[in-house]
Amino acid sequence: MALAPIAAALALLLAPAAAGAALRVVTTLPDFAELARELGGDRVQAEAMVRGSQDPHFVDAKPSFVLALNRADLLVSNGLGLEDGWLPALLRQARNPEVLPGGRGHLDASRAIQARDVPSAVDRSMGDVHAGGNPHYYTSPEALFQVARLLEEKLLELDPEDRAGYAARWRTFEATYRERSAAWRARLAPLQGMPVAVYHRSWDYLLDWAGLTSAGALEPKPGIPPSAAHVTRLLAETRGRGVRQVWQEVYHPTSLSKVFAEKAGARLLVLPSMVGALPGTDHLWTKFDRLVELVAGEPNGP
Amino acid sequence: MSRTLLELERVILGYRTPLLGPISLRVEQGDFWGIAGPNGAGKTTLVKTLLGVLPPHRGERRVAEPRPRFAYVPQRHHVQPDFPLRVLDVVLLGRTDRLGLGRGPGPADRRVAAEQLERLGMQASIGRPFATLSSGQQQRVLLARALTAEPDVLVLDEPTEGLDLQGEADILAFLRSLHREGRLTTLMVGHRLGEVVNVADHLCLVNHLTGLFECGPLAEMLTEERLSAVYGQPVEIDRCAERVNVHLREPGP
Amino acid sequence: MSEGVPFWENWPIWWEAMLVALLAGAGLAYLGVWVVLKRVVYVPLALSQVAAVGVVVAFLIEEAAGLTGDSGWHCLCEPSWIALLFAVASAFYFARTEAGGERATGVAYLVCSALVLTLGAFVRRDLHDISGVLFGQAVLAQLSQVVTTAAALLLVLGSHLLCHRRLLFAAHDPAAAGAAGLRVYRLEVLLYAGFALMLSVATRALGALPAFGLCVLPALAALRVARGMGQALALSTAFGLVSAGLGYYLSFAFELPAGASMVLVAGLLLAGASAFKK
Numbered sequence: 001m002a003l004a005p006i007a008a009a010l011a012l013l014l015a016p017a018a019a020g021a022a023l024r025v026v027t028t029l030p031d032f033a034e035l036a037r038e039l040g041g042d043r044v045q046a047e048a049m050v051r052g053s054q055d056p057h058f059v060d061a062k063p064s065f066v067l068a069l070n071r072a073d074l075l076v077s078n079g080l081g082l083e084d085g086w087l088p089a090l091l092r093q094a095r096n097p098e099v100l101p102g103g104r105g106h107l108d109a110s111r112a113i114q115a116r117d118v119p120s121a122v123d124r125s126m127g128d129v130h131a132g133g134n135p136h137y138y139t140s141p142e143a144l145f146q147v148a149r150l151l152e153e154k155l156l157e158l159d160p161e162d163r164a165g166y167a168a169r170w171r172t173f174e175a176t177y178r179e180r181s182a183a184w185r186a187r188l189a190p191l192q193g194m195p196v197a198v199y200h201r202s203w204d205y206l207l208d209w210a211g212l213t214s215a216g217a218l219e220p221k222p223g224i225p226p227s228a229a230h231v232t233r234l235l236a237e238t239r240g241r242g243v244r245q246v247w248q249e250v251y252h253p254t255s256l257s258k259v260f261a262e263k264a265g266a267r268l269l270v271l272p273s274m275v276g277a278l279p280g281t282d283h284l285w286t287k288f289d290r291l292v293e294l295v296a297g298e299p300n301g302p
Numbered sequence: 303m304s305r306t307l308l309e310l311e312r313v314i315l316g317y318r319t320p321l322l323g324p325i326s327l328r329v330e331q332g333d334f335w336g337i338a339g340p341n342g343a344g345k346t347t348l349v350k351t352l353l354g355v356l357p358p359h360r361g362e363r364r365v366a367e368p369r370p371r372f373a374y375v376p377q378r379h380h381v382q383p384d385f386p387l388r389v390l391d392v393v394l395l396g397r398t399d400r401l402g403l404g405r406g407p408g409p410a411d412r413r414v415a416a417e418q419l420e421r422l423g424m425q426a427s428i429g430r431p432f433a434t435l436s437s438g439q440q441q442r443v444l445l446a447r448a449l450t451a452e453p454d455v456l457v458l459d460e461p462t463e464g465l466d467l468q469g470e471a472d473i474l475a476f477l478r479s480l481h482r483e484g485r486l487t488t489l490m491v492g493h494r495l496g497e498v499v500n501v502a503d504h505l506c507l508v509n510h511l512t513g514l515f516e517c518g519p520l521a522e523m524l525t526e527e528r529l530s531a532v533y534g535q536p537v538e539i540d541r542c543a544e545r546v547n548v549h550l551r552e553p554g555p
Numbered sequence: 556m557s558e559g560v561p562f563w564e565n566w567p568i569w570w571e572a573m574l575v576a577l578l579a580g581a582g583l584a585y586l587g588v589w590v591v592l593k594r595v596v597y598v599p600l601a602l603s604q605v606a607a608v609g610v611v612v613a614f615l616i617e618e619a620a621g622l623t624g625d626s627g628w629h630c631l632c633e634p635s636w637i638a639l640l641f642a643v644a645s646a647f648y649f650a651r652t653e654a655g656g657e658r659a660t661g662v663a664y665l666v667c668s669a670l671v672l673t674l675g676a677f678v679r680r681d682l683h684d685i686s687g688v689l690f691g692q693a694v695l696a697q698l699s700q701v702v703t704t705a706a707a708l709l710l711v712l713g714s715h716l717l718c719h720r721r722l723l724f725a726a727h728d729p730a731a732a733g734a735a736g737l738r739v740y741r742l743e744v745l746l747y748a749g750f751a752l753m754l755s756v757a758t759r760a761l762g763a764l765p766a767f768g769l770c771v772l773p774a775l776a777a778l779r780v781a782r783g784m785g786q787a788l789a790l791s792t793a794f795g796l797v798s799a800g801l802g803y804y805l806s807f808a809f810e811l812p813a814g815a816s817m818v819l820v821a822g823l824l825l826a827g828a829s830a831f832k833k
Contacts, residue, residue, distance in 0.1 A: 055683075220810070228694045228807045229560045232568050236560075251683045259695040263568060355733040374734035381728045384592050386778060386787050395724045399735045404717045431782070444731075451735060 022159045026068050026099070027076040028083050029056060030275040031138050032109060034284040035148050036076065038173050040155055043162050052276025052287075055251040057223075059086045069094035072105065073158055076151065079110030080135035105158070110135065112150040113143045116204055139273050140205035141184065141288050145177050180285055185210070187296045195241045197234065197266065199248035199257050202273050210295075215243045218260060226256055238264045245295065249273045269294050304330040307370045307455055307487055308352060313361030315347050315510070320359045322347075322510035327517050329455070332485040336502030336520070338495045340533055344510035345491045346377075349459055352489060370454035370487075371399075375444045377459050383433055389443050392432045393419060396450035411450075418446040422476065438469035445473070449480075456480075458490045462497060474501055495533075495548045499524055507532040562807050569807065571696040575704050576799035576817065579757035580769045582708040584795020585715075586750050587774030588787050593726055594656070598649060599767050601660045602642050602751050603689065603758065604667035609641030610634045610685045611671055614678040634688045635759060642751040650743030693761040693803065693813035700760045707756040711749040722746055723784060761814055765802075768818030769795050776821070776828035794824050 025046040027033040036046035049065050050056045069075060069090055077083055091100055098105035115133025137143035152170050156163060188210045195215035196207060201222060207214050215238050220230040246261040246268045261268035271291050272281040281287040307329050314323035322344045329335060337345050350356035353372055354363060393415040394407045401407060419425050422442040432443060441461060448456055462470040478501050480486050492498035505523040507516045509532050516528060529537040536551040590596055613634035649659060724732040725742040733739045758766040773794035781787035802817030
C-alpha cells in the first residue's frame, strides 16, 4: 500500500518507452520483471502487475493493466494456472493478439521448469489445486535461472539487433547467479534434511533446491482454511519429526501459524516468496539473500 | 406559599438549531400546566427542555433545590417495543434512580409498583408481557411506572394519543383526580386542545412555525383571539356547565 | 471423529482455543441481546472498520517515528491496542441518541472504509497486514488470548452487573430515564464500549464471522423463547456457550472450519427456538 506501486502504475500508464528501449515487457510476477531488466538492460522497459506482497492468485484487475498489455511487446506469465483468476479477462480486453497465449509476444515461464505435484485428475474436492502442477516455482533460485534462460531466448527473438548486448548481460547474470547460488547453498548446507512445516505449499521447489524436507502444510488442501483436526494431526506429526521452522508468505494470515509454531516448539518465518515481498527485497538477489538469511539465521531453532 | 420547582428564563429551544424563543416560564408546586399547539409546533421539544433531557440552545433552566424528582410518560411509540419485559418489570423501572448500583428492587419497591398498578386498574396484568398489551393498557403501565417513582413533577407527552374515547376519558379523569387529591405538579402535552383545557389550570400555547409562545393561567390564556393566533384558524370556545369545548368556527352562511 | 485424531486425548492442543471460544461466545451472546433489542446489529461491521483505521494509524505512527519492535515506544503503538482503543473510543459516537441507528452505522462504516484505503496509501504495508492484526482464527489459541478474553468478559459482566437496571431503563425508554435523572449518554457509552471491547477481543481471537454470528444468532434465539429480560440474557449466554463449544467440537470431529461451525450451531439453535415458539 505504499505510494511506490501507485507511482509504478502511473509510470506504466503514462510514460513512453524509456529512451532507447526496444521492448515493452509486462510480467505478472515482479521476479520476472526483475529478470527482464537484468537481461534486457536499457533495451527493455519492464513492469510487473503483481506486487511482491500480494497474493498472485487474486489480483484486482486495473484499467492501467489493460493499457499496459495493449502496448506490450512481451507478456511473461507464471502459468500453471496461477493467474487464471484474473489474467484471461485482462488479455481479452487488451486487444493485443501478440501477447495472447500462443502469440509471439507471450511467454509462459513455466515452460522452463519441471512442474511438481501434477495431479492425475482434478476436482473441487481437492481444493484450489492447479491442474498443471504446483505453480510456486518462483520461490526457487534454480527455477528462476531456468526461466531466465527461456526469457533470454525470447528477448533475442523479439529484439535481435542487440545480440551482443544480450550476450554480455547474460554472462554477467549467469556469473552472478552461480556465485550467489553457491553462497546461498553453503549458508543452508548445515540445515540439510531439516523438516519444515508450511502454511501453503508455496515452498516445495525451494525446499527441494535447498535439500530440506516438507513436514506438511497447515492448509489441508490448497486454498482451504485449516481445520482444528488437521492442525492437531499436523502438530502431532511435526512434534515427532522435530520441526523447527514454519514458513509462510507475507500475504497469508499469521494468527494460526504463530500459535502453531509456538505449540510445535518451532519458529515462524514470514519469508519473501516474491521480489518486494519484504522491505529490502526489491531485487532478485536481495530477495534470496534475505530469505536465506532468515532461514539460516538460527539453525538450531528457538 | 407555593415553591418554584422549575423555571425557564429567556430560553431558546432547539437541539442544534434554534427552534423557538426566547421564552420564559415558571412552574410552581401544585400547578397543572397544559401545553398545546398544532402538530410539529415544538411541544415535545419544550417538554424535553423542561425535563433537562435536552439542553436549551440558549438561556437558563433553573431547578429548585433540593432537586425535585421528575417522572416522564413519553409518547408510547418512543418506548422500545421488543424488550421482553413484563408489566411489573416496566413499572419497577420507575424505581431505578432510588436503587444503588448493583441493587435490584426490594419488597418495598414492589409494593409501591403494585399499588400504582392497582390504582390504574392493571393489577391483573402484572405478569403479562408489556408488548402484548393494548395501547390503552400500555399507556396506563407507563403512567404507573412514572407514579412508582413517587415524583414531585409528572410530565406527560400526549398521554391519550391513539386511545379510544373511554380510554381517553379514564386517563384524563385519573390525572384530574391525581392533581386534585395529591396536588401533584403536572405538565401535560395534549394533541387536542379540548382535553388540555379541561384538566389544566395553566396553559402554554406553542407554535414555532409562527414564532408564537404564550403562557399563563388558563383563564387568561383561554381566549378565542389567542387560540386563533396559535392555530392560524378561527377558533370558537363554548362553555357548557363546567366543561369547555374548543372547536373551529364554522364558516358563516 | 477424524481418523487418528481423537478429540479428548488431544486436549492439551485445543484447550486454549476451546476456552477462548467459550468465553467469547458467552460474552458476545450476552451483549447480543442488547444489540438486537437496540436494533444495532450492523454496528459490529462499522466497529471492525473503525478498528481497521486504528491499525492503519498505528502503522503510520510506527513508520513516521521509525519505531521498531526493539524500542520501548513500539509497545505503546502496538497496532492491536490502537485498534482496540479506536473501537472503544467509537462508543462516544455510537452512544449519541440519534447516532445509534442505521444511518450512523452506515456513515461510520463508509467513512472508516474510505479512511483505511486513503491513509493506507501512505503506509508500506498491505491490507492483509491490517487483517492480520484484526482477525484471528478459531482453530488454535494462546494462553495470552484466554487471559485477554476472560479479562474483557469480566469487565463487561462486572460493569453490567453494577448498572443492569440503569442500562435497561436507558435502553428501553431513554427519555424517561433521562428525566428520572439517569445519565443516559454515559450509560450508552458504557454499553457500546463494552460491546466494542468484547467484539474486538473476540474478533482477534476467533475471526470476523464467528464474532458477528455469536453476537447476533444466540440472542435472536433467546429472545424467541424468553419471557423476561433476565431469562433472555441467561438463555442467550447459554446458547453462546453451546454454539462455541459444540461448534468447535463438530469442526474437530468433521474437519470443518471452526468459526463457521460455531455460527451454524447458533443458526440451528435459532431454528429450534423458532420452531419451539410456534
